[in-house]
Amino acid sequence: MALLRISSPHTQRAGHRTSWVMQMVILATLPGIAVQTWLFGWGTLINVMIASIAALLCEAAILSIRRRSVAFFLKDYSALLTAVLLGVALPPTVPWWVTVTAVSFAIIFAKQLYGGLGNNPFNPAMVGYAIVLVSFPVPMSQWLGVQSIVASGESLSFLQSLQAIFHHLPNIDGYTMATPLDGFKNKDLVDSATAFQTIEALQSASINSWLWVNMAYLVGGVGLLWLRIITWHTPVAVLGALLIMAGVFHLFDMSNTATPLFHLTTGAAMFGAFFIATDPVSSCTSNRGKLIYGAGIGILIYIIRTWGGYPDGVAFAVLLMNFSAPLIDYYTQPRTYGHKKAKKGLKIGEDN
Amino acid sequence: MQTPQIFSFHGGIHPEENKAQSLQLPLGRPRLPSELILPLGQHIGQSSRPLVKVGDHVLKGETIAINNGFLSSCLHAPTSGTITAIEERAIAHPSGLNDLCLILEPDGKEEWTTLNPLTEWQSNDKTDVLAYLAKMGIVGMGGAGFPTQVKLQGAHKNALKYFIVNAAECEPYITADDMLIREKTQELISGIEILQHLVNADQVVIGIEDNKPTAIASLNALLSEQNSPIQVAVVPTKYPSGGEKQLIQLLTGEEVPSGQYPADIGVLCQNVGTCVAVHDAIHYGKPLISRFTTLTGDALKAPQNVDVLLGTPVAHLLEYAESQHNNLHRLVMGGPMMGYTLDSAAVPIVKTSNCILAATKKELPPPAPEQACIRCGMCEQACPANLLPQQLLWFSKSQEHEKAEHYNLFDCIECGACSYVCPSSIPLVQYYRHTKSAIREAREANIKADLAKQRFEARKARQDAEAAEREAKRLARQKATPAKSTTSKAAPSPSKAAPTPAAPISDEAKKLKVDVVIGKTKLKKAQKLLLEAQENEHLEDIKTLQLQVTEQETQLALLEEQLSKLTPVAAPVQTTPSAQSKPAVNDELKKAKIDVALIGVKLKKLNKQLEETPDDQELKGKITNFEIDLKAAQATVDKLGSASTASTAPKAAISDDLKKLKIDTAIAKAAVKKVEKALQKAEEIQAPEVDAIRQQLKEAQQRADELEKALANPQSTDAKTVSTPAQNSPDADAEKKRKIDLAIAKAGIKKAEKNITLLKEQGKNDAEITASEWPKKLTEAQEKLAALEKESTPAITPKVEAAVPANADADKKRKIDLAIAKAGIKKAEKNIALLKEQGKNEAEITESEWPKKLAEAQEKLSALEATDGNTTQKATQELPESKTDSATNDLANKIKKQKIAAAKAQINKLTKRLDNEPEVADSIQQEIAATRQKQEDAEALLAQLTHSKETTQENH
Structure with missing residues (x-):
């Protein structure tokens, strides 16, 4: 009778492995992917496929170089999740090499070079996104014009999407259009009310399509909350901070700012709040820390959107808060059982 | 009876309860095993001291081992039989190590020893009752095995607000307490009353999880029947609500401050098993010789609770519960969350064994391979101590012990909730245990290092003092030596006696x-x-x-x-x-x-x-x-x-x-x-x-x-x-x-003197010995010396008469003698001073001996000086200039000699440095060369000087 000798506890919660967590997050993006496909054609799905293949290849290559078990680590689905998040974040008609660049940079530099899963200080998907956004601004700003497509019912066919991504779609300009955020950003000196009336991207069709996208990601996010994969702290803090910022500034300057609702339902607000900011590895650990971290992201999103050089700022906001996450962690330790107050900072020797 | 308010604690998990299996069968009573193994350390603290020897026949309930110190307990024979051995056996301990055990072979008669119940416990002094409980070997039966009387004494530290009876039994699988409450409700209540009498708390609360409805019902029925003030607090099922700190928080809303005990906030916790044992001891006089234990797990065909004698081997119980050996994959003593695996089934049941979990591979599968921590925070949400397990893991892995401590690692109760929920299958508790022990070791090492440092510093100070003393002595000697050489030269002249062979x-x-x-x-x-x-x-x-x-x-x-x-x-x-x-x-x-x-x-x-x-x-x-x-x-x-x-x-x-x-x-x-x-x-x-x-x-x-x-x-x-x-x-x-011979004699004197001083340094009593023995030798040697000196002089005298240079030599000798005498005086003075320092009594001895010597030496000195004066007078009469010349030369000589010595010392120092710092070797070597040159120059000068002196002496 060879008895197993291990230390307690001897039992574990069945089924809830890391791969399960990753799978659930990928599944939670499905509503968003569906809506995006419905609105922008097959481009998003093709992007996700390209990204996934590139991510798995990169991960496998680096793992074998690092002499790690390739199969064991690929099965944790973390590379796939990064790929899916990047795939849905990139514009649907972005050339394939942009996607590959973004994904390989995310996997190789932002993740594996730091030591792989669990050791990356920055959100890999957002690092990849930021790299291509800075490097290739033109293809990265070509979102399809939803209004005309939906209105005319002539969404890009699968072949057209493929052509746009892998070759060159000659009449692509006929399909692309500024996003609402883009449109609002470039309204120049026109005041808000006129902008919403005159600029094509700010017409209700366009805005509504982005509302649908955000709603879909909200649904997925709520699903993650229900599964207890994420806690409410980060998304609530992100959206709350964005809402408050937009609300306060809208109150002060009605004519030049957009409504809080506009900010919450356009761009990557929901996607960022539920899928990007909640990346556990690069965010804060304690609940209080998550609140501060999320609020920081929300504030930064508003600041970048309003006064920055880019129409949307989720990627940069998340990356900036990734920087400060360790610091926030040090100052947001929870109060441990039996202690009068929580410890702060790293003053060794202090006790309470 | 009011329902007490129930609070909540952070985190916690809901593992599968698995409690139903062992409640299917009624309480079992296994037959006697062939031998009972009774470890001497079944409790926290010192192991018990055996009272029996191999071959002794003991009766059931007889004390076979007695408490060994304050934090210890007694051990009693669980049945009548013979002690067959006292030896090392495998015991139920996480370490898997052996420990000393008494082996009892039952005779099957179950003959009880005379039982002395403490019937008048209510009127007896409370300390007497506590002593009685100690004698009965009662320890906490929840898990730690803390001697109950010690815990009860500690409860008086503060005014006791709550007496909590822990019946939560939050670990999956275990139903021993549940069964105990069902079977012995009356005894439990009675035991609680005895304990309440002893500690006199404001409130008595039984904390029980809501997954034991039968037990709760029987408790409530009995309490309402007796109209007892004891409350039953039903807490929601959540692991680890049975943890002492968590149960206190659940029932009182208060937290036990970190590093303190429940008694510090006026709370006392006792396990239900302990309460029943107290009842049995007080009312029946029965010591703690048996307990309720759950036998469960899928490897057992008949899982059940048993009332088992302490010392029963686990194998015996597994057999009783129809274990299927082929399916048995992991044998756990305790629950699946905090129990520990057993290496063999030969280990015995002890006072704290509440469960034997014989699990199949399917039931408790081997842990999945550890994956990277993704800081998902599930552990944090589950931690009942509100720690940040993922951060603690990070610090544990990187061995940042200070940070781990800062993140309150020592508040971890090792409940295993974090490991249970970890999606990456990280054995977090194991990491924490390791880090905790590493920190403890480091602390101990620190304490040791501090002690060593203190010792080293004290020693260094002592050494420095000694070195300074030696240096002073050396300087004194150095001063004395040149003088000696001059006096020794002068010595022969006064005694111009006839030469002896x-x-x-x-x-x-x-x-x-x-x-x-x-x-x-x-x-x-x-x-x-x-x-x-x-x-x-x-x-x-x-x-x-x-x-x-x-x-x-x-x-x-x-x-x-x-x-x-x-x-x-x-x-x-x-x-x-x-x-x-x-x-x-x-x-x-x-x-x-x-x-x-x-x-x-x-x-x-x-x-x-x-x-x-x-x-x-x-x-x-x-x-x-x-x-x-x-x-x-x-x-x-x-x-x-x-x-x-x-x-x-x-x-x-x-x-x-x-x-x-x-x-x-x-x-x-x-x-x-x-x-x-x-x-x-x-x-x-x-x-x-x-x-x-x-x-x-x-x-x-x-x-x-x-x-x-x-x-x-x-x-x-x-x-x-x-x-x-x-x-x-x-x-x-x-x-x-x-x-x-002369020189030898002088050396003898020195030895004797040295010995005397040594003895004196050793203490007062020795001083007497000193007075008796060595001084004699000293005086003998001195006499010898004097004789030799006398003898030696004639040999030189002819030469003194023959030539002037010889005269100069004699002069030198005289001077040396003079110096010796002076040194002798100094020594004597020093010794006197030393003796005086040593105390008053010796002062008398001092007065008797050394002053005499001093006086003698002084006399000698004066005599020598007189002769010296005479000879020098003679010399001066003849050659007044040369005298002064030689005097100046002497002085110059001395100076030169000192310089040479200094140069040598310098060279030594430099060579030492050279050894230590090879990188600056060149410059040091140059320095050495320079100093050597200096030394040589000085030596040459000295030679010249002495030579000139000699020649001047010769000339005259």
Whole structure:
């Protein structure tokens, strides 16, 4: 009778492995992917496929170089999740090499070079996104014009999407259009009310399509909350901070700012709040820390959107808060059982 | 009966309960096993002390082991039978180690010993009741096994607000408490009442999880029937609500402060099992000899609760519960969350064993491979202590112990909730346990290091003080030595008595020489042994042998020093005849003598240092160097001495043998030097053959010494034989002998004096011994010395009369004597002071002895001074200028000598630095060269000075 000798506890919660967590997050993006496909054609799905293949290849290559078990680590689905998040974040008609660049940079530099899963200080998907956004601004700003497509019912066919991504779609300009955020950003000196009336991207069709996208990601996010994969702290803090910022500034300057609702339902607000900011590895650990971290992201999103050089700022906001996450962690330790107050900072020797 | 308010605690998990299996069957009572294994340490604290011996027959309930100290407990025979062994057996412990156990073979009669229930517990003194509980071997049966009487005593620290009875039983699988409450409700309540009587708490609350409805119902029924003030608090099922701290938080809303005990906030927790045991002890007089244990797990066909005797082997119970050995994959004592695996089923049930979980592979599968922490925070949400497990894991893995402590690692209760929920299958608790023990070890090591540091500092201070004292003594001696040499020269003049034949060599010197030889052989032996030990790597032997060797070395050095002291004192007398003809040789001789003295002093110092730090290789090397220097210097002294004697004999041919011997000596010396160099090199590169080389060096030295000795002997004999035609030479030889005796006698005196001081330092009582023995020897030696001095003078007197330079020599001698006398006075004064310091009583002794000596010495001094005055007067009458000249020359000499010494010291220092800092070697070597140059210059100057002095003396 060879008895197993291990230390307690001897039992574990069945089924809830890391791969399960990753799978659930990928599944939670499905509503968003569906809506995006419905609105922008097959481009998003093709992007996700390209990204996934590139991510798995990169991960496998680096793992074998690092002499790690390739199969064991690929099965944790973390590379796939990064790929899916990047795939849905990139514009649907972005050339394939942009996607590959973004994904390989995310996997190789932002993740594996730091030591792989669990050791990356920055959100890999957002690092990849930021790299291509800075490097290739033109293809990265070509979102399809939803209004005309939906209105005319002539969404890009699968072949057209493929052509746009892998070759060159000659009449692509006929399909692309500024996003609402883009449109609002470039309204120049026109005041808000006129902008919403005159600029094509700010017409209700366009805005509504982005509302649908955000709603879909909200649904997925709520699903993650229900599964207890994420806690409410980060998304609530992100959206709350964005809402408050937009609300306060809208109150002060009605004519030049957009409504809080506009900010919450356009761009990557929901996607960022539920899928990007909640990346556990690069965010804060304690609940209080998550609140501060999320609020920081929300504030930064508003600041970048309003006064920055880019129409949307989720990627940069998340990356900036990734920087400060360790610091926030040090100052947001929870109060441990039996202690009068929580410890702060790293003053060794202090006790309470 | 009111329903108490229920609070909540952070985190917690809901693992599958798995409690139903073991409640299907009624309480089982397994038959007696073939033997009962009773570990002596079934509780926290000191193991019990056995009261029985092998072969004793014991009755059921008889005390077989008694408490061993305050935090300990008693042990009783669970049944009647025979003690068959007291031996190490495997016990139920996470470490899997063995422990001392009493082995009891039941006789099957179940014969009870006389039971003495404490019927009047209500009227008895509470401390008596506590003592009774201790006698009954009651310990906490929840898990830790804390002796109950100690816990109850501790409960009185603060006013007790809550007495909580822990019936939560939050671990999955375990139903022993549930069954106990169902079976022994009345006993439980009664036990609680007894304990409440003892501690007198404001509220008594039974905390029980809501997954035990039957137990709750029976408790409530009985309590309402009795109209008891005891409350039943039903808490929601959530692991780890049965943890003491968590249950306290659930029932009172208060937290036990970190690092404190529940008693500090006025709470006492007792397990239901303990309460029942207390009842049994008080009302029936039954000691703790059995307990309820759950036998469960899929590997058992008949999982159930059993009332089992302590010491029953687990294997017996598994058999009773129809274990399927093929399916048994993991055997856990305790629950699946905090229990520990057992290596074998041979371990016994002890007072704290609440469950045996015989799990199949499917039931408790081996843990999945550990994946990277993704900081998902599930552990944080589950932690009942509100820690940040993911951060603690990070710090544990990176061994950042301070940060881990800062993140309150020691507040972790190791409940395992974090590991349970971890999606990456990280054995978090294991990491924390490891880090905790690492921190504890580091703390202990720190404490040890602090102690060592304190000891080291104290020792260093002591050493410094000793060194300062030694330095002061050395300085005093240095002052005394030149004076001595002058007085010794002056000594012969006052007693111009008739010459006496050569005096026999004193016993002291003989002894000394024999001692040196013996010491050398001993040293050699010890070194050989050391070498062997080093070759065979017997570490402990090496240490002791090293000590022996160093001891021998110091002893030898001391002896040699004493011998060398004899030689320089004797040498000047030897050389006197040569001074007439060859002052240059005389100068050289003087120099050599100075060298000998200097090196001797340094050697002594180093040896002492070595004694304190026996491992210092550098020091050893230096010592050997010095020893060699000393030998060389001595050799030169000898050579010069003999050369001068030989030269006094006109046309004395040096024999061939002598030549050969000299050549041999030179070769041997060269060999010594070579080996020495090799040794230095070896030491520099830390070569392993250092010791071998050292050994070689020793041997070479010895050879050189022997040759020198041989050289010295034939020289003297030669001198004797060759110089027979010369009129002076036989006289000179006899004189030499006499002088040697003189020196030996002086050395004897010194020894005696030293011994006296040593004894005095040792304490008061010794002072009496001192007074009785050594002083006698001292006086004897002094007498001898005086006699010798008398004898020696006539040998010189003719020369004094014959020539003026001889007169100058005598003058010198006188001066030396004068200095010796002065030194004697100083010593006596010092001794007096020392004695005075030691205390009042000795002051009397002091008054009796030393003052006398002092007075004597003073008288001597005055006499010497008088004679000195006379002779100098004579001299001044004849040559008033030369007197002053020589005086100035003396002064200059002294100064030069000191300078030389300083230069030498400088060189030594520099070489030491050179050893330590090889990178600045060049500059240091330059410095050394410069200093050597200086030293040489000074020596040359000194030679000139002495030479001029001699010539001036000769001239007059």
